[in-house]
Structure formats: structure tokens, C-alpha cells
Amino acid sequence: MNHNHTELFFLLKQVDLQLTQLFDDKLDISLTRYEIMRLLHHEEAVTQTYLQRKLMINQAAITRHVKVLETKELLKRVRNPDNNREVLVTVTSKGKDLLDQCELSKVTMMHQLFENYTDExxxxxxxxxxxxxxxxxxxxxxEEEQT
Amino acid sequence: MNHNHTELFFLLKQVDLQLTQLFDDKLDISLTRYEIMRLLHHEEAVTQTYLQRKLMINQAAITRHVKVLETKELLKRVRNPDNNREVLVTVTSKGKDLLDQCELSKVTMMHQLFENYTDExxxxxxxxxxxxxxxxxxxxxxEEEQT
DNA sequence: GATTTATAATTGACGTATCAACAGTTGACT
DNA sequence: AGTCAACTGTTGATACGTCAATTATAAATC
Known part of the structure; x- marks a missing residue:
């Protein structure tokens, strides 16, 4: 039984590495950045902390991704006038266009990957x-609490 | 249905990131390095290409991991006298000891993680x-064939 | 109001993956 | 024996994740 569990850990890593690469190759945007854009698409404006909580990756990573996406004009960042610690992030029309453009490639890829599985x-x-x-x-x- | 698939991609990433970190925290060796050591444990001597094929990560990453593990004296590397392109990798007794020492922590962690799931x-x-x-x-x- | 604590974002350093380029070697072919 | 293609491992550069430290600000406490 231990064998199965160890196998599962590394198998998850292998699958993740491959799917991440496939996603990037097919859509020309990384999976994490796509998720950031997708979250923005459904909200008016969000804080970076919101993105961090949703994506469960480090705050520093959020900052770095968001800065690059802003450089590409896919999103905008502005200090929240009601709370100067916060940065509000909003999607641009260019960012919305990118999500639309990705849709066909994404659906095709997903269909190819998952056509043999049931919804269940x-x-x-x-x-x-x-x-x-x-x-x-x-x-x-x-672990954190013990330190 | 698309929603489930997109969700699955990023969920895999989140789970992998967390399990990788938990593994490292509990055993004090990274999941990839543990897998390298585990593979060596079952073989006399293996090439780095063997490790790459088994682990399905980039050759450069194998070289870097193996070099570090050699520095820690957990494994040895030697040019294959029968084929000077190849480097043969073998586990040291120190490396075997490390695997033994990891076992209890690993079993405890796995039990805690998987106690609510059936083998099926x-x-x-x-x-x-x-x-x-x-x-x-x-x-x-x-994709590769098309380029 | 002043001080302390907590929060949000940023930056530097580091670990680990990828790709590309490279050096050296082997195998296949002439 | 010479040439070319394929193979093996290495190195440099880059992307992307983490932690730690930092700065500025808001909230809590006195």
C-alpha cells in the first residue's frame, strides 16, 4: 500500500509538469497566468490577496505574474484609494480578447485529452x-503552528 | 464540462505544489531526489538517461540533482568504461541509510493523508x-514531430 | 493620541524545472 | 579510415515557484 501512495505523489508531479507544458504550448499562455486572467474575467476588481487565496500560490509569485501581465496590457493595477496597502487588479479589453482567443484551442485540447472519460x-x-x-x-x- | 476540465488542470498543480512541499518538510529531501534515490536502490547501476526516462523530467535537471546528491555522498558517479558517453550512477551505503531513515516519516505522513481512502x-x-x-x-x- | 500589531505588496536570494547550445563519444555508412 | 548522424551528459539562460526581509499602511490596544 505504501508503494501506491509514493507512486501517486510523483505521478501527480509528472502529470502536472506535462499538462502545464501542453497548456502553454497550445494556448501560448501559462496555466497560472490563464487562471489569473480567468478569475479577473468574473470580477470587477480584485486584490492580489484574493488571487493568492484563490490560486493558493505564494504572494511573491502573484506579484511577479501580475506585473508581467500588466506589461502585456492584459490587466491594469491601481492602488486602492480606500486602503493604500491594497492593489486592485482589473482585466483590460485586450485581456478579455485573449481569453476569447484561447477558448477554441482550449476546448480542442480538453476534448482530445478527456474524450475517453465520463463526467463521473x-x-x-x-x-x-x-x-x-x-x-x-x-x-x-x-507545521506552521508548531514553529 | 469545460469548467471541470480547466478546474482539474489547476487543481493538479495546487495539489502537486502542496504535496511536494509537505514531502520535503517531513522527510527533508525533495520528492524528485527521493525518487532518484529510490530508483537507485533497486538497481546495480543506472545511466542518467535511465533516470530521465523513468522520472520523465529534463536531462539537465537529472544532471543537476545527481551532482548535488553526489556532493552529499548519497550516490556515486563513474564514466561507463564500455561506453564513454554514459555516466553510471550507484547508491552509496549512506544513501541507503537515508532511505531507511525516511521510511517512518514517510509512512506516518502517508497514513495521515490517505487514511480516509480505500485502496480502490x-x-x-x-x-x-x-x-x-x-x-x-x-x-x-x-507537437515535436510537426516541428 | 501614541504605540503596537497585523496586513498587503514588493524585492532579493534560492531551488528546480525547461530549452538551447555545446563537447565528446559511439554507431552506421561509404 | 573518414564522414555524418545520433547519443549522452553538461552548462548557461530563463521561467516560476518558495522563503525571508522590507516598506508602507491599517487596525487594535493602551
Whole structure:
């Protein structure tokens, strides 16, 4: 049984590395940046902390991604006048266009990858991963409290 | 349906990032390096190309990891006298000791993470990921052939 | 109001992955 | 034996994640 668990850890890494690369190759934007743009698309304006909480990656990484996306004019950043610690991030029309342009490539790629799976299969794996994410998050938080 | 698939991509990344960090925190060795050591443990001597094929990460990354592990005396490298292009990699007794020392921490962590899942659940997810890995590998290889 | 604590974002340093280029070697062919 | 293609490993540069330290600001406390 231990063998399966160790196998699962590294298998997740392998799959992630490959899917991330495939995504970038097909859509010409990284998976993380795409997720940032997608989150912005559904909101008026968000803080970088919101992005961090949603994506569960380090604040520093958010800053770096957001700065690059701003340089590409895909989003705008402005200090929040109501709270000068916060930076508000909003999608530009150019950013919305990019998401639209990505849609066909994305759907084609997803179809090619997932055509052999049922919705139930995929939902099962998603639920599995969600609970695994929570469990590992919990264990990491426990470590923090002990220091 | 698209929503589930996009969600799955980034969810895999989040889970991988967290599990990788948890693994490192608990065992004090990175997941990739642990896998290298584990592969060496089961073989007499292997080439770096063997490691690359097994782990499915870039050759450059293998070289860098193996060099560090050699510095730590966990493995040895020697040119293959039968083929001077190849470097043969073997585990040291210190390396074997390290794997032994990791075992308890690893089992404890795995138990904590997976105690709520059945073997069937885990096997299902592993099979799912294996086929997803193959599908993405196939799509990436197709890209290469077109260039 | 003054002080302390907490928060948000940024920057530097580092680890680990990728690609590209390279050096040296082997295998296939003439 | 000479040439070319393929192979193996290495190195430099880059991307992207982490942690730690920092700056500025808001919130909490006295």
C-alpha cells in the first residue's frame, strides 16, 4: 500500500509538469497566468490577496505574474484609494480578447485529452484531489503552528 | 464540462505544489531526489538517461540533482568504461541509510493523508493519472514531430 | 493620541524545472 | 579510415515557484 501512495505523489508531479507544458504550448499562455486572467474575467476588481487565496500560490509569485501581465496590457493595477496597502487588479479589453482567443484551442485540447472519460470519472478525481488538497493544507498549517 | 476540465488542470498543480512541499518538510529531501534515490536502490547501476526516462523530467535537471546528491555522498558517479558517453550512477551505503531513515516519516505522513481512502479509490485515481499522463505525452510528442 | 500589531505588496536570494547550445563519444555508412 | 548522424551528459539562460526581509499602511490596544 505504501508503494501506491509514493507512486501517486510523483505521478501527480509528472502529470502536472506535462499538462502545464501542453497548456502553454497550445494556448501560448501559462496555466497560472490563464487562471489569473480567468478569475479577473468574473470580477470587477480584485486584490492580489484574493488571487493568492484563490490560486493558493505564494504572494511573491502573484506579484511577479501580475506585473508581467500588466506589461502585456492584459490587466491594469491601481492602488486602492480606500486602503493604500491594497492593489486592485482589473482585466483590460485586450485581456478579455485573449481569453476569447484561447477558448477554441482550449476546448480542442480538453476534448482530445478527456474524450475517453465520463463526467463521473472526472468528478470523482476532482473530489479526490480537493480533499487531498485540504488534507495536505491542513498538515502544512499544523507545521506552521508548531514553529 | 469545460469548467471541470480547466478546474482539474489547476487543481493538479495546487495539489502537486502542496504535496511536494509537505514531502520535503517531513522527510527533508525533495520528492524528485527521493525518487532518484529510490530508483537507485533497486538497481546495480543506472545511466542518467535511465533516470530521465523513468522520472520523465529534463536531462539537465537529472544532471543537476545527481551532482548535488553526489556532493552529499548519497550516490556515486563513474564514466561507463564500455561506453564513454554514459555516466553510471550507484547508491552509496549512506544513501541507503537515508532511505531507511525516511521510511517512518514517510509512512506516518502517508497514513495521515490517505487514511480516509480505500485502496480502490487510490488505484482508480492512479490509473486515471497514468492514462492522462500517456495522453498528454502523446500530444506533446505529436507537437515535436510537426516541428 | 501614541504605540503596537497585523496586513498587503514588493524585492532579493534560492531551488528546480525547461530549452538551447555545446563537447565528446559511439554507431552506421561509404 | 573518414564522414555524418545520433547519443549522452553538461552548462548557461530563463521561467516560476518558495522563503525571508522590507516598506508602507491599517487596525487594535493602551
Amino acid at each position: 470519472d472526472i468528478d470523482f478525481v476532482i473530489n479526490f484531489l480537493h480533499s487531498l488538497k485540504s488534507a495536505s493544507r491542513h498538515m502544512l498549517d499544523q | 479509490d487510490i488505484d482508480f485515481v492512479i490509473n486515471f493519472l497514468h492514462s492522462l499522463k500517456s495522453a498528454s505525452r502523446h500530444m506533446l510528442d505529436q
